[in-house]
Amino acid sequence: MENNVTINKAVSVxxxxxxxxxxxxxxxxxxxxxxxxxxxxxxxxLRHPVQKGKSLVHVFDMTDGTADYRLxxxxxNLDWRLVSIADAQLA
Amino acid sequence: MDTVRHxxxxxxxxxxxxxxxxxxxxxxQQARPLLRGRPLAVTxxxxxxxxxxxxxxxxxSQGIKVGMRLSEGKELVPDLITIETDPPxxxxxxxxxxxxxxSYSPKTTMKSIDEGIIDFTGxxxxxNTRPLTAIGYEIKKRLRDDxxxxxxxxxxxxxxxxxxxxxxxxxxxxxLDIITHANLRKTLASxxxxxxxxxxxxxxARLNACGIYTSLQFLEASPKVLKNQVFKSVIxxxxxxxxxxxxxxxxxxxxxTIGRQFVxxxxxxxxxxxxxxxxxxxxxxxxxxxxxxxxxRGLSVYIRYKSGDYWHSRKAFKSTFFTNGEIYRRAxxxxxxxxxxxxxxxxxxxxxxxxxxxxxxxxxxxxxxREVWLTEAVDEINQRFGNYTVTFASSADAxxxxxxxxxxxxxxxxxxxxxxx
Numbered sequence: 388m389e390n391n392v393t394i395n396k397a398v399s400v401x402x403x404x405x406x407x408x409x410x411x412x413x414x415x416x417x418x419x420x421x422x423x424x425x426x427x428x429x430x431x432x433l434r435h436p437v438q439k440g441k442s443l444v445h446v447f448d449m450t451d452g453t454a455d456y457r458l459x460x461x462x463x464n465l466d467w468r469l470v471s472i473a474d475a476q477l478a
Numbered sequence: 479m480d481t482v483r484h485x486x487x488x489x490x491x492x493x494x495x496x497x498x499x500x501x502x503x504x505x506x507q508q509a510r511p512l513l514r515g516r517p518l519a520v521t522x523x524x525x526x527x528x529x530x531x532x533x534x535x536x537x538x539s540q541g542i543k544v545g546m547r548l549s550e551g552k553e554l555v556p557d558l559i560t561i562e563t564d565p566p567x568x569x570x571x572x573x574x575x576x577x578x579x580x581s582y583s584p585k586t587t588m589k590s591i592d593e594g595i596i597d598f599t600g601x602x603x604x605x606n607t608r609p610l611t612a613i614g615y616e617i618k619k620r621l622r623d624d625x626x627x628x629x630x631x632x633x634x635x636x637x638x639x640x641x642x643x644x645x646x647x648x649x650x651x652x653x654l655d656i657i658t659h660a661n662l663r664k665t666l667a668s669x670x671x672x673x674x675x676x677x678x679x680x681x682x683a684r685l686n687a688c689g690i691y692t693s694l695q696f697l698e699a700s701p702k703v704l705k706n707q708v709f710k711s712v713i714x715x716x717x718x719x720x721x722x723x724x725x726x727x728x729x730x731x732x733x734x735t736i737g738r739q740f741v742x743x744x745x746x747x748x749x750x751x752x753x754x755x756x757x758x759x760x761x762x763x764x765x766x767x768x769x770x771x772x773x774x775r776g777l778s779v780y781i782r783y784k785s786g787d788y789w790h791s792r793k794a795f796k797s798t799f800f801t802n803g804e805i806y807r808r809a810x811x812x813x814x815x816x817x818x819x820x821x822x823x824x825x826x827x828x829x830x831x832x833x834x835x836x837x838x839x840x841x842x843x844x845x846x847x848r849e850v851w852l853t854e855a856v857d858e859i860n861q862r863f864g865n866y867t868v869t870f871a872s873s874a875d876a877x878x879x880x881x882x883x884x885x886x887x888x889x890x891x892x893x894x895x896x897x898x899x
């Protein structure tokens with residue numbers, strides 16, 4: 388129905404930015420290195436926590452202007468995972 | 479003068495109703511910036527027969543309606559983008575909305591996932607001294623700041639819940655309206671009968687049958703006519719009060735039934751497959767019951783066949799039950815009575831005659847105690863590792879097929895749903 392490609396691979400987030408949201412300073416990814424290329428995020432969609440059993444994962448929906456990226460940050464292991472890429476141009 | 483003659487509520491509005499616009503679609507557009515400004519439909523499953531549960535304003539403007547089948551939507555708008563519901567996202571937005579609302583008054587009530595009420599009664603003299611319109615605009619701003627720039631909501635301010643909801647639906651999207659005794663008649667004059675919450679086709683026909691064709695005629699109808707001729711019950715008197723701005727909807731209803739239904743993933747499913755789905759529905763019902771701290775004495779099972787026929791059976795038992803095993807045993811007892819008319823396409827289990835659970839009372843029968851302890855242990859494991867980590871072996875196949883979907887109306891099981899997701 389929609390062009391959504393599941394990736395589910397560990398990635399490096401190499402730059403961050405901070406924003407005041409809900410009276411708290413929150414951290415968002417700014418740049419990601421994936422598959423030998425560098426993705427610069429231009430806008431944050433939504434950041435929301437997801438409970439997986441007892442562990443907490445923060446989900447970030449980001450965009451670089453050409454595609455939407457879904458990233459997960461595991462608050463326990465402190466690692467980043469690129470879950471999926473959705474390309475609106477091909478939808 | 480008019481206020482006195484019609485017995486309108488002359489109080490200053492104290493109820494603020496917040497309604498998120500096309501909630502799921504807006505949240506998806508917030509999460510995925512590239513979808514903004516495009517026709518988007520949110521469904522519970524990505525199949526052609528799935529029902530559209532939310533549509534973006536862009537889709538609505540092209541004729542897409544909530545409740546439409548996805549295939550119909552695609553026919554109407556070929557470039558319609560479809561997305562499956564993602565409960566954790568909506569839960570997050572719901573939590574943010576509750577947090578914002580509670581910062582103004584402790585008397586907040588969520589009517590559903592996307593709408594809530596703040597009752598400012600008693601808080602205006604010291605805490606919320608500003609006009610409610612200023613607070614309304616501040617809520618809109620906070621929602622955009624805390625969740626995202628694409629989030630919009632309608633706000634309605636009125637002396638009672640019904641009129642506040644009506645006000646919130648006057649200017650979509652992103653409106654803010656007030657209804658008071660001063661502008662009530664003018665506002666109602668611009669609304670059709672079916673624009674009023676609670677008046678759909680049947681109630682409209684009832685009103686029409688008594689010569690009431692407009693909202694203003696509805697307002698002017700006497701309580702006697704509404705009670706004895708239109709609604710033929712006390713509901714008529716409630717409508718008379720409600721339309722005048724008096725509060726009649728500030729009531730909490732007890733849970734009467736708990737259940738789960740499922741439209742089969744396979745319309746030619748074997749008996750074994752149907753039983754596995756039944757086992758899963760029983761587990762889900764048990765989980766909901768224990769989450770609410772209730773046990774049941776009655777159980778009903780219903781089936782819809784491919785031919786369109788419908789069958790159901792219900793039974794009130796002597797003893798109460800709340801464990802998955804007991805629910806499944808009793809549901810199987812009822813299920814075994816069903817006639818083999820055709821393939822089963824829909825299945826449902828509902829527990830009724832609910833009462834407070836007595837799990838802390840140790841039974842003199844060792845078998846019952848063992849089952850209770852086993853259920854408690856399984857619930858603890860599932861709470862830690864996610865729902866349905868430990869299930870009936872017979873329902874293992876159904877686990878991946880039956881997903882808890884986003885509920886309309888009540889948010890009673892939202893925490894459970896999130897745990898499951």
